[in-house]
Amino acid sequence: MARFSNGPDHVRRRGLAVSLLESVGELRDEAFERTQGIVAALGDFDVMAEVARxxxxxxxxxxxxxxxxxxxxxxxxxxxxxxxxxxxxAEAALGRLVAECGGADERAAARIGVLVQACDATAGLIGNEVSAWLTGKPAGQPVLSTRRRIDGTDVSVSLAGTPFGAGPRACPGSRQATELATGVLQALQGFRLTETKTEWVSSPNLRMPARLWVTRG
Ligand code: HEM
Structure with missing residues (x-):
């Protein structure tokens, strides 16, 4: 996939991801409706497990x-x-995803790559926004640093001040991520936190709640 490729491989694989994302229409309404459907059946629930992920x-x-x-x-x-x-x-899950996405080729890798890239980062964006809005504290950026593979070596790159990255590797999913987060947040209006302390994910590059328990009212 694009994320861990360099040179012409990166350009070609990123192009596949970008064209997939360009084919995707507006996502906010669907995110809103799905979230409403899920939370309608729940009393107290963890926003991260039930919705944001x-x-x-x-x-x-x-x-x-x-x-x-x-x-x-x-x-x-x-x-x-x-x-x-x-x-x-994880290997078994990848095998099922490859089969769903049409076989082991670059197009399937692009579809899987787009979904995998969306997963933690968008959960973090939503978790941080919900947490900020319910506590009155400012929202932090969910992805603090990124990893690149250069000449076979893993390198960590800080993303301070650039939530969606910048340059030729900048996130091509920022529009979709923003629409998804907006729809989810709209459907969570009217909920409040049930815990006073937020437990954060223990990861050097992600800053997002591990769990966020809420209830109506
Ligand atoms: C629908 C949701 C999302 C999709 C489909 C998506 C997709 C992608 C893809 C395919 C890449 C790799 C680009 C490349 O290799 O050239 C990428 C990179 C990146 N994404 Fe996203 N993303 C999503 C959400 C987010 C969110 C919510 C954030 C943070 C707020 C984020 C931050 C980044 C950053 C910082 C990079 C650059 C990584 C690097 O420079 O190595 N993404 N994204």
Whole structure:
């Protein structure tokens, strides 16, 4: 996939991801409706587990003509960085995604790459916005640094002050991410936090709530 490619491979694979994303229409209304459908049946619930993780990937998958593959995308997203050794569950999830996306080629990799890139970052964007809005504190950016692979070496690059990155690798999904987050946030109007302290994900490059318990009223 584009993210860990360089030179002409990066340009070609990024082009596939960009054209897939260009084919995707407006996502806010679908994100709103899906979130409303989920939370209607719930009392107290964790926004991260029930909404922020599954809804964006589910909506994007549907816009790309795929079934709801959000559970498999989450397993792959936790394991796809070059410095992580995937476990058997992640390998099995990747196998199912490759089959759903039409086989092991660059087009399937582009579809999977787009979904995997959307997963944690959009969950973080939503979690941080919900947390900020319910606590009155400013929202932090969810992705603090990124990893690149240069000449076989993993390098960490700070993203301070650039939420969607910049330059030839800047995020091509910022429009879709913003629409998804807007729809989800609109559907969560009228909820309040049930915990006073937020538990954050323990990761050096992500800043987002691990759990965010809310209830109506
Ligand atoms: C619908 C949701 C999203 C999609 C489809 C998406 C897709 C992508 C893709 C395909 C890339 C790789 C670009 C390349 O290799 O040239 C990328 C990179 C990136 N994305 Fe997103 N993204 C999404 C949400 C987000 C969010 C919410 C954030 C943070 C607020 C974010 C931040 C970034 C950054 C910083 C990079 C650059 C990484 C680097 O420079 O190595 N993305 N995104």
């Amino acid at each position: 599954p809804v964006p990937v589910g909506v994007l998958a549907s816009a790309l003509g795929l079934p709801d593959v959000s559970a498999d995308v989450a397993l792959v997203a936790a394991a796809y960085h070059p410095h992580v050794t995937p476990d058997a569950a």
